[in-house]
Amino acid sequence: MALTIGVDVGGTKVAAGVVDDRGTILEQVRRPTPSTDPQQTAEVIAEVVDLLKGKYEQVSAVGLGTAGFVDETRSTVLFAPNLAWRNEPIKQKVEDRVGLPVVVENDGNATAWGEARFGAGRGHDFVVLVTLGTGIGAGIIIGGELYRGRFGIGAEVGHFRVVPDGRRCGCGNRGCWEQYASGNALVHEARELARVSPAMAGRLLELGEGRPEGISGPEVTQAAREGDAAALECFGTVAAWAGQGLADLAAILDPGLFVIGGGLSDAGDLLLDPVRAAFERSLTGRGHRPTPQIRIAELGSAAGIVGAADLARL
């Protein structure tokens, strides 16, 4: 049985796993990312790969899913602010250390591939996965294959503009979708509400130990589950932006299925119901066209590892 290793390289942690050809993770390991020193990150990656390879001799290849722009040859990370990488030849570096073939992929792509092959997207050939977490990551499956674009950097859907002169984004622009529809956007809504209308946000503030800054995603989700009106309003606002954005993507890409992952998707139907409502209200040509499905992701944070590992197999 062919095994490969998938590595999910994020701004705070490096998570790796040995994965079989049915997408099952046999063993997993994680390390904190030494994010300020690009050289050390490669070493941490090599270290976890060596560790896993030592236990599973059949491992034949390594897939890395990393934040940032990956070049079209899947070798070099052009730019990854969270990892302090700039034109980093990460494929070569890791191959030199571990002695296995390495493929590099954007983490949104790896996650999308994992979900498409083994998770919520099984059996679909036209899938857009959006990960609503700190920002918005994404991957696009077209005709059963991962779409990479001309230069390897497609599917940066978190950065199409939804509000002219809107909220500032880390990419240097203003009004990007990820400032309105991500997990961070939910937290932003809840804290803003708690700051300007503390009386309305009583339960949220209680869960946040009295301070707006104490409120994070899990607090908002918990309060929403309890039926707290303020938390539900925050979900409603973010879900409306999410549904509108999916409708925009449907106009452009016409997929058969959207999969929603990331921290925000932990809320399940609390998120999905208003997202679907907004989507159906906003879809151009609604009533005269087939409507794509929208589902919650199934693999959670494992999707990145599983997807990267599977891409190494191809």
Place this chain on the structure above:
Amino acid sequence: MALTIGVDVGGTKVAAGVVDDRGTILEQVRRPTPSTDPQQTAEVIAEVVDLLKGKYEQVSAVGLGTAGFVDETRSTVLFAPNLAWRNEPIKQKVEDRVGLPVVVENDGNATAWGEARFGAGRGHDFVVLVTLGTGIGAGIIIGGELYRGRFGIGAEVGHFRVVPDGRRCGCGNRGCWEQYASGNALVHEARELARVSPAMAGRLLELGEGRPEGISGPEVTQAAREGDAAALECFGTVAAWAGQGLADLAAILDPGLFVIGGGLSDAGDLLLDPVRAAFERSLTGRGHRPTPQIRIAELGSAAGIVGAADLARL
């Protein structure tokens, strides 16, 4: 030499041509569209095809490029408001009349294919063509092939939302890109300027015979060519929206080339320079990524015929 016929079926006219395998139109014919009677439109199409087929015996197939949503089997037009078609089995109807195999394609797709194969997109595999005319049509070429989406209705890029609660669109939504960046948007700008600030719009009003409603695209382009400040401001406004929208599409699709066609593209560099400036100002990750090219289309209104004819050959 294999010949095919391409037919461009629009809201006001049906234009058809015999096309060879190098994209050359050997002979062309046009008729007004009997747009209120769907049945008659099929007959007009059959009529022009018969006429051309009578002169060129080698014709082996027919490609129709039509406005509206075409289903994934390329047989039926699901919805085309301008043609009064609703679930119209146009492939079957035309085949029954002309005795040749027929393929049906969205007109934006046909035009994109024509430009990609024989016009401004020659030699590129990842091309997005946008037609800035009455509205915005588009077609997407991925890996050298026409992208149709899961249900055959992708590339409706004119209808992603760029302004929340913005200008009303014929699709039923508000704030669609085509309300800000099309040829019609240019006319809208110029007339609004002439209406509220007639003193500033002196030259435009002169060309429009004294009335805001007298100003159309050619008048604005002419005034802009003469250096008229008001006309240039209108171009600047529309070009800024166009460039921003292309940057949004680049974030999602990562093409190697954008081709701009449609009536607005007749202005050439008057349009292209400010579009490029806005695009470069707005592109996410600019400075850390390859930048797609932007060019003006080369085939003009023939692109739809040529593209449809070529798609019939495949």
Place this chain on the structure above:
Amino acid sequence: MALTIGVDVGGTKVAAGVVDDRGTILEQVRRPTPSTDPQQTAEVIAEVVDLLKGKYEQVSAVGLGTAGFVDETRSTVLFAPNLAWRNEPIKQKVEDRVGLPVVVENDGNATAWGEARFGAGRGHDFVVLVTLGTGIGAGIIIGGELYRGRFGIGAEVGHFRVVPDGRRCGCGNRGCWEQYASGNALVHEARELARVSPAMAGRLLELGEGRPEGISGPEVTQAAREGDAAALECFGTVAAWAGQGLADLAAILDPGLFVIGGGLSDAGDLLLDPVRAAFERSLTGRGHRPTPQIRIAELGSAAGIVGAADLARL
């Protein structure tokens, strides 16, 4: 009984009347405005005054209500684009010709004064009148007196900005309130709807003889009275902007009463109901403060004459 003459000097007509001290117009006369020649306008004013004075010997003074900025001494029109006046010493000119004392007032102010003294504002000391017509005119009554501001040019409420980077305004800015909440804004909505969604705007187009440009205010009002959904939607949109703007003015000015005049007010409750709803939804501090009333003006186009005449008496 003291009589005075009020003259309403607009861009298209000069209307004058002899008015008694109870606000009754005894006789009225009108002439077209020779708007391109500022000198002739003064002569037309003198002519109508002479005519009325010849019939009513008791006339003791003349009040002029004119479009544009009037200086703080109520003598000179600083700027009135519609009348081609620039620093026009209109008080002196008319006094020289007619031999009666003349006072000059902004037309919005004159109209507000007329309504406040003899119309919908009787008995109120803090009144804001807004005239929703071609643009938005206004006058403010504070403590029973007309408010003129430091330089005589207050109450230009049509030009506070309600949409950043919004619709172009004749004042040179973008996003002014009068572009969203005036009679012209209603026509703009209806024509835009007819242009982009002709199917929805069937009745409006019928009344407009088939063309969007054929639709004006009376057509929209008629269709709305018949219950036409498209016309009602246009009213709803404009009324929402009007009500929001009144709420903004209430936050700043805290009046006891708003009076709505101008062509749009002809629609009566069709306008007033959604304006009040939007106002109550938008008023800052609602539920914790007294709420100003909102009424429709009572004097129609006579308010300007009556108000100007009465101001001449003071």
Place this chain on the structure above:
Amino acid sequence: MALTIGVDVGGTKVAAGVVDDRGTILEQVRRPTPSTDPQQTAEVIAEVVDLLKGKYEQVSAVGLGTAGFVDETRSTVLFAPNLAWRNEPIKQKVEDRVGLPVVVENDGNATAWGEARFGAGRGHDFVVLVTLGTGIGAGIIIGGELYRGRFGIGAEVGHFRVVPDGRRCGCGNRGCWEQYASGNALVHEARELARVSPAMAGRLLELGEGRPEGISGPEVTQAAREGDAAALECFGTVAAWAGQGLADLAAILDPGLFVIGGGLSDAGDLLLDPVRAAFERSLTGRGHRPTPQIRIAELGSAAGIVGAADLARL
């Protein structure tokens, strides 16, 4: 010499002073506000008044400037969320305890009156003061008198809407001016910048001890004084909103002078220059009308005490 006591009752502290008829504070005292218990706040006020009255026998009256809506009889605070007051008969309560006549005034009004009589507004009869601090307070002087409106609650200029569907405001609405042009808005800009673009906000983060939440107004002002580009950009953004809002108020109120106070005004010309630039760019009718002046307040936080004391004297 007639002396009066002015008390500035805010959400966090009660500050009182004995003031002579030239606006000089002879002695001052402050206490924290027991903000959760409305009854205790009246007692703290009585306590500081008693203390000052014990030292200055000539004190003849007390003026209270408080946050919130004050009724038209200047006796009752209708609603003051920060003080937990709702229909609080504060005049009666304090008079009962201190045995002196008491007048109650909105704190923005008291501050405006202080600046108009003894500070930056001396010699002007038409003044609008805006206090850019936590929110935006304001007071309007018309014809040399404090403007209170019909119900005593005018000049809530912080709550006119400048962005449809914009940032949430504590008043329950969205898009209020104070969310964009206050001292808090400056901090919001700086923290947002530090959060999404830490690389650009190096100096700001350094001053904030490494955390976005560590950045407050003084840090942004200090960095801007040092020439830090990020801090200057934040000032530019907020000043543009402030200048636009003043232009909106000028259209409505036509004052001769704007005075800018509050924490944001500590930045002096760093704020004033871009505010003036934005104001002049945005003023309707610019070039055809006298332009109001804009100045920085002179009395700092003492203006509220001085103004309240002087209003008690009238």
